[in-house]
Amino acid sequence: KNQVEQSPQSLIILEGKNCTLQCNYTVSPFSNLRWYKQDTGRGPVSLTIMTFSENTKSNGRYTATLDADTKQSSLHITASQLSDSASYICVVSNTGNTPLVFGKGTRLSVIA
């Protein structure tokens, strides 16, 4: 069964600190993996998209990694800011015509 598991479920960090969010998937055959940020009361916004051949992709203070062999991805946030408080959702696509598989997200709270 195609699944995406994210950890931790929630996380609280101090402003300025770094953090890493994890995503494990069983989706096969793999096509691409996306990280979205969802602010409270808003729709998800794309941060990065990675294909099989990409190991690392950065978007400002966000850096995503992908290990297609172990079917794991991480999202690293550097020098966190209060505005980083949101849910971060990992989404995996296969090469077929089935819907994208969404993880349940990690709820990040950055506090002063």
Added chain:
Amino acid sequence: GAGVSQSPSNKVTEKGKDVELRCDPISGHTALYWYRQRLGQGLEFLIYFQGNSAPDKSGLPSDRFSAERTGESVSTLTIQRTQQEDSAVYLCASSLAYRGSQDGYTFGSGTRLTVV
């Protein structure tokens, strides 16, 4: 428009009533998707449109749910005889092509539906 627009942003309805949720995708986006997000849960796929056709309706939870799209633009998600378990945020997304290729999806802000 510049983004995906959904209306209403909030809807409170009585159990048993019908509701219509509207989505205006980004102009030129041929693919349109509906998702449901219950409180604290992940996104649950409902239906997708390619143009005005819905090749994949596999996620609609019951025959009380239906959706249509006209003019390869606006889509309406209709829930008949609403139940309390229908309470959720209904998100619409659009993309240039099915599953967004390298562009990903653009999501609207959602409609928060509360059935009382």
